Amino acid sequence: MASTFSFDIVSDFDRQELVNALDQTNREIGSRYDLKDTQTTVELADEKITVNTASEMTLDAVHDMLQSKALKRNLSLKIFDYGKIESSSGNRIRQEITLKKGISQDIAKQISKLIRDEFKKVQPSIQGDVVRVTAKDKDELQAVMQRLKQEDLPVALQFTNYR
Structure with a gap:
């Protein structure tokens, strides 16, 4: 035979683990002294994550937090495809991170x-x-x-x- x-x-990738990593990132943004007053938001849509923050320095800090939380939850960093940084209203910047699947x-x-x-x-x-x-x-x-x-x-x- x-x-x-x-x-x-x-x-x-496991979407629930990504949601958990984003929740942890948002909680840490609210508690960190250097990010507390920046009104930084990290939002998850179907195929992308949108980060809205005050400066490139805070954007880098959010990237580091998001990547460390994702790694702790066994998510590969290769799922994140960082878009270009755009200026947003009110002297802020915004970046879309596309989630790669397939x-x-x-x-x-x-x-x-x-x-x-x-x-x-x-x-x-x-x-x-x-x-x-x-x-x-x-x-x-x-x-x-x-x-x-x-x-x-x-x-x-x-x-x-x-x-």
Whole structure:
């Protein structure tokens, strides 16, 4: 009986953990002495986070807080795509941080090529924004996972549906 094993490579994040990280960031903004009177807001929409603050110095402080809270909650920093800083009303600045989800076609092709070149007994296939990897040996799949963890790709990768 020749059975095959597979797993999916996805790029996703836990939205509830992101909400918790943003709540912690907002609480810390309210309690920190240097940010207390800046009227800084960090708001989450469906696909983006909007930061509205007084200066670039406070924006950097908010970035540091947000990144540290996200890391503590096992969120990759690769999900944040920082937009350009815009001036807002009342001598303030604003920045939109887009949340990256899914694997683009270019990156999926790059992952497939890497797998095909280095692992001859493994078959990758692109299915939308997911790359499915199949093989007859579970050890081969585990080797692919280890190799992809070493690769520095511009998206956060997770491995799901391992069977």
